[in-house]
Amino acid sequence: MFLRRLLSRIATTLVTLFGVAVIVFAVIRIVPGDPVAMMLPPGATEADIARLQAFYGLDKSIPEQFFIWLGGVVQGDFGTSITTRQPVLGLVLSRLPATLELSVMALVIAVALGGLVALTGTRLRYTRTEGALDVANGMALSVPDFLWGLVLILLFGVLWPVFTISGRVSPNLAPEFATSFFLFESVVRLRFDLWLDLVQHMLMPALALAIPLAAIIGQLLKQSLKETMHLDYVTLARTKGYSENHVILREALRNAVLPTLTLIGVQFTFLIGGTVIIERLFSYEGLGNMAIDAVINRDLPLIQGIVLLFALLFTMVNLAVDLLYAVLNPRLRHA
Amino acid sequence: MLDGRSLVKRTAGLRLWLSAGWIAALVIGAVFAPWIAPQDPLMQDLFTSRLPPFWMDGAEPGYWLGTDSLGRDVLSRILYGGRVALIVALIAGTATALIGATLGLIAGYFRGWADMVISRLVDIWMAFPPVLFAILLIAVMGTGLTSVVVAIIVIDWTRFARVVRAEAMAQGAMDYVASAQVAGRGRMSTLLTEILPNVLSTIAVLLTLEMGIAVIVEAILSFVNLSVSTDDPTWGGMIAEGRLSIHQAWWVLVFPLVALFLTVLSFSQLGEGLKDRFDPVLN
Amino acid sequence: MSYLRIRDLSVVLRGTRHRLLRDVSLDVSATEVMGLVGESGAGKSMIGKAVLGILPRSARIVSGSIELDGVDLLTLPPRKRRTLVGRKAALIPQDPLTALNPARRIEPQITDRLVDILGWDRARARTRAAEILHDVHIPQPDRVLRAYPHELSGGMRQRVLIASAFAAEPRLIVADEPTTALDVTVQKQILKLIFEMQARHETALLFVTHDLGVVSKICQRLTVLYGGLVMEEAEVGAFFDAPQHPYSRALLAATPRHTDPDADLTPVPDAVIAEARRAVAEADLRWHT
Numbered sequence: 065m066f067l068r069r070l071l072s073r074i075a076t077t078l079v080t081l082f083g084v085a086v087i088v089f090a091v092i093r094i095v096p097g098d099p100v101a102m103m104l105p106p107g108a109t110e111a112d113i114a115r116l117q118a119f120y121g122l123d124k125s126i127p128e129q130f131f132i133w134l135g136g137v138v139q140g141d142f143g144t145s146i147t148t149r150q151p152v153l154g155l156v157l158s159r160l161p162a163t164l165e166l167s168v169m170a171l172v173i174a175v176a177l178g179g180l181v182a183l184t185g186t187r188l189r190y191t192r193t194e195g196a197l198d199v200a201n202g203m204a205l206s207v208p209d210f211l212w213g214l215v216l217i218l219l220f221g222v223l224w225p226v227f228t229i230s231g232r233v234s235p236n237l238a239p240e241f242a243t244s245f246f247l248f249e250s251v252v253r254l255r256f257d258l259w260l261d262l263v264q265h266m267l268m269p270a271l272a273l274a275i276p277l278a279a280i281i282g283q284l285l286k287q288s289l290k291e292t293m294h295l296d297y298v299t300l301a302r303t304k305g306y307s308e309n310h311v312i313l314r315e316a317l318r319n320a321v322l323p324t325l326t327l328i329g330v331q332f333t334f335l336i337g338g339t340v341i342i343e344r345l346f347s348y349e350g351l352g353n354m355a356i357d358a359v360i361n362r363d364l365p366l367i368q369g370i371v372l373l374f375a376l377l378f379t380m381v382n383l384a385v386d387l388l389y390a391v392l393n394p395r396l397r398h399a
Numbered sequence: 400m401l402d403g404r405s406l407v408k409r410t411a412g413l414r415l416w417l418s419a420g421w422i423a424a425l426v427i428g429a430v431f432a433p434w435i436a437p438q439d440p441l442m443q444d445l446f447t448s449r450l451p452p453f454w455m456d457g458a459e460p461g462y463w464l465g466t467d468s469l470g471r472d473v474l475s476r477i478l479y480g481g482r483v484a485l486i487v488a489l490i491a492g493t494a495t496a497l498i499g500a501t502l503g504l505i506a507g508y509f510r511g512w513a514d515m516v517i518s519r520l521v522d523i524w525m526a527f528p529p530v531l532f533a534i535l536l537i538a539v540m541g542t543g544l545t546s547v548v549v550a551i552i553v554i555d556w557t558r559f560a561r562v563v564r565a566e567a568m569a570q571g572a573m574d575y576v577a578s579a580q581v582a583g584r585g586r587m588s589t590l591l592t593e594i595l596p597n598v599l600s601t602i603a604v605l606l607t608l609e610m611g612i613a614v615i616v617e618a619i620l621s622f623v624n625l626s627v628s629t630d631d632p633t634w635g636g637m638i639a640e641g642r643l644s645i646h647q648a649w650w651v652l653v654f655p656l657v658a659l660f661l662t663v664l665s666f667s668q669l670g671e672g673l674k675d676r677f678d679p680v681l682n
Numbered sequence: 683m684s685y686l687r688i689r690d691l692s693v694v695l696r697g698t699r700h701r702l703l704r705d706v707s708l709d710v711s712a713t714e715v716m717g718l719v720g721e722s723g724a725g726k727s728m729i730g731k732a733v734l735g736i737l738p739r740s741a742r743i744v745s746g747s748i749e750l751d752g753v754d755l756l757t758l759p760p761r762k763r764r765t766l767v768g769r770k771a772a773l774i775p776q777d778p779l780t781a782l783n784p785a786r787r788i789e790p791q792i793t794d795r796l797v798d799i800l801g802w803d804r805a806r807a808r809t810r811a812a813e814i815l816h817d818v819h820i821p822q823p824d825r826v827l828r829a830y831p832h833e834l835s836g837g838m839r840q841r842v843l844i845a846s847a848f849a850a851e852p853r854l855i856v857a858d859e860p861t862t863a864l865d866v867t868v869q870k871q872i873l874k875l876i877f878e879m880q881a882r883h884e885t886a887l888l889f890v891t892h893d894l895g896v897v898s899k900i901c902q903r904l905t906v907l908y909g910g911l912v913m914e915e916a917e918v919g920a921f922f923d924a925p926q927h928p929y930s931r932a933l934l935a936a937t938p939r940h941t942d943p944d945a946d947l948t949p950v951p952d953a954v955i956a957e958a959r960r961a962v963a964e965a966d967l968r969w970h971t
Contacts, residue, residue, distance in 0.1 A: 083522075083523035084523055202668075205667075206611070206663070206668065207660065207664055208612075208663070211615070211659065211663065214642075214652070215656070217642070217645070222645055222649060296775055296780040299775075300843075302734075302736050303736055303767065305766075305798075307761065314794075315783055318785040319783065336528065337527075337529055338530070340531045340534070341623075344622075355531050359535055359538040371535065379526050
């Protein structure tokens with residue numbers, strides 16, 4: 065049962081990824097202007113152009129080009145960046161850790177913040193505090209990450225400049241790292257000076273990404289917590305002598321978390337999508353920032369690679385959440 | 400007794416009025432921009448660059464919200480930028496609603512292969528980061544109003560399609576639809592007379608929310624300099640410029656940001672308000 | 683000396699002056715089984731909930747006292763009250779399908795009170811849980827302890843809940859219509875089990891039910907309620923021979939006898955209802971002035 069579910073989910077994921085590849089390829093094919101001509105100096109001969117076109121496979125028919133390209137992609141060959149003349153895969157992978165670390169940090173903040181809001185709201189339900197929390201939550205929900213980013217820049221970059229609002233790490237510290245997973249590495253190597261510098265750079269963009277998701281988590285989790293608090297097993301736990309806090313945390317939370325979890329999956333992909341503009345806003349050297357540069361420079365192979373990687377990331381997150389849900393739900397697991 | 404629920408409810412009306420008021424003010428400001436704007440939004444004058452807003456020392460009369468580093472009047476640029484934002488919201492929002500809702504109705508009511516194709520497309524679309532997708536589309540199509548509108552339709556039609564599909568499926572299962580068909584009515588006429596009126600309120604809510612999203616997408620595109628054009632004043636463009644001179648002239652960033660913030664918040668509050676109005680279960 | 687002593691307890695619907703319980707007084711002695719009888723809405727469950735401190739948010743105690751083992755619960759600070767009730771009393775809930783937490787295994791749901799409130803160590807609590815499951819005639823207690831609620835039948839879950847209630851050796855058990863949600867075939871076994879456990883552990887038992895037939899079998903005394911007002915309180919033997927209050931007589935006439943299930947049932951006559959209502963109105967009149 066579980067295995068069948070897993071296999072069918074993997075099959076649909078593959079279909080989705082193929083569709084993504086078709087669309088990415090199609091969008092890029094309709095680009096006006098010859099990318100090869102832009103790369104060559106003005107005095108280039110016809111032969112030069114033909115040679116370069118052959119090099120990039122641009123002289124073949126469109127379906128042929130697609131399958132040649134797709135075949136390469138499946139083997140990990142994403143082509144060569146036009147601007148830097150380096151393999152796309154290497155470029156993209158060098159930036160991926162930065163974006164992953166930012167996304168995961170934002171997710172952690174969102175879960176912590178949203179959980180806190182939901183628990184506080186449940187603990188103080190039917191009071192004024194709950195109402196005020198709801199109104200604030202509604203506002204956080206309806207304003208997107210881009211605007212929160214700007215607000216945070218104003219508040220903590222200008223009015224009260226305690227955080228660095230540009231870059232990923234102080235330039236003088238960058239050579240200290242052996243891998244691209246700066247945050248992870250700083251923790252593993254117990255270099256808390258580096259860790260502090262990283263967090264100081266990441267906190268604002270991560271918070272901007274986290275606020276809307278935190279609001280969604282807060283809203284949904286509180287709603288299901290409040291519903292759970294009326295159930296008989298919660299009442300029974302009260303008769304055993306447990307306090308309100310204990311009842312919320314140990315009896316209600318575990319059951320209330322499940323519906324929130326699936327939602328976090330979809331919303332986490334939105335959050336990762338948001339890194340594109342947030343990285344730009346905070347000059348954070350991740351995939352998103354690279355993507356915008358690539359678009360501006362019309363570096364088509366690089367754009368293809370980045371969009372594909374994002375799509376892969378999104379579908380993987382959805383798949384993982386689906387499976388996690390099946391594992392965590394005891395009814396589903398034993399049925 | 401005043402409890403949490405009543406606080407949310409009591410302020411709901413007020414928030415709705417404030418939102419509607421802001422949008423109305425914005426519409427008036429945008430429509431009459433050529434008459435109310437105190438200055439030409441494009442006129443550069445290096446002698447009046449980075450003038451502060453009117454209440455600060457060094458302000459010049461006629462430049463109420465100050466000027467940017469090229470000496471252009473911030474208030475006038477906000478008014479003209481509001482034009483771009485509202486036009487995009489209106490055209491892109493409506494077009495997205497039309498296309499997305501049509502596909503959603505087809506998928507949800509006719510089911511079968513149409514549903515399969517549309518649902519699969521929605522799945523594929525969900526795998527794209529929307530902002531990157533929009534930027535990519537503009538890069539391919541070139542900047543301009545049409546490109547911005549097309550980009551918004553392309554990235555956001557799924558928002559309507561998903562919800563309307565689910566709604567149409569639910570309505571299609573209702574007794575009155577079955578009885579309409581038993582009475583010998585055609586599929587198409589049932590769709591238009593029985594299903595569509597019942598999903599219209601949902602579409603209206605989504606459309607209001609979509610306008611806020613269109614405004615923000617336009618702002619993001621103009622922030623990375625890929626919107627209508629590089630010359631026309633846009634809120635996103637102003638914010639991008641203001642971001643660079645934030646330590647010298649904060650007002651260049653703050654005022655367009657406030658305008659954008661309030662507009663996005665207002666559309667969203669209006670949408671939520673409509674949702675409460677239409678959905679008696681919530682009240 | 684009664685173990686549970688309720689005096690003039692009044693509960694109102696929050697924000698109104700409408701009373702759900704009207705000056706209820708009640709005594710249950712240390713090893714006694716007291717039946718609480720009435721139609722739905724008579725307030726019989728409300729009494730048990732007030733004792734255990736689980737009244738719904740919409741209900742509020744406005745006057746009276748509830749003494750458990752000589753301590754007035756209503757004057758205690760909430761924290762002390764909770765732990766005192768947790769130590770000395772326990773609930774057998776109505777619906778076994780919803781009264782177990784679906785996300786937790788059976789073992790912690792039985793042992794949590796022993797460990798957290800009574801301060802036992804885990805090993806001892808675990809042994810006790812297996813032992814008490816054995817007492818309620820559950821075969822393979824160790825397997826059940828590891829199970830999730832949805833793996834057990836309704837009857838099994840009710841046995842688990844009964845075991846859980848008795849595990850900490852409470853002195854008072856409140857059973858709130860413990861068989862209404864169960865299959866008729868299981869009902870009898872569960873009733874027998876509750877009575878058996880009560881006798882073995884010598885606890886006081888407050889048995890909330892609408893079924894006079896059940897009361898006649900397992901209770902020593904009973905209290906009849908109408909509209910949150912005590913109509914009659916009597917020894918079971920005396921009551922079934924000669925109920926004093928007209929409402930009690932009518933209620934008894936409306937109950938199917940196990941001895942003669944085919945006998946005609948008389949619905950409670952309107953005149954009796956009117957008289958009961960008058961009693962309620964008079965009580966309110968005294969209360970409001």
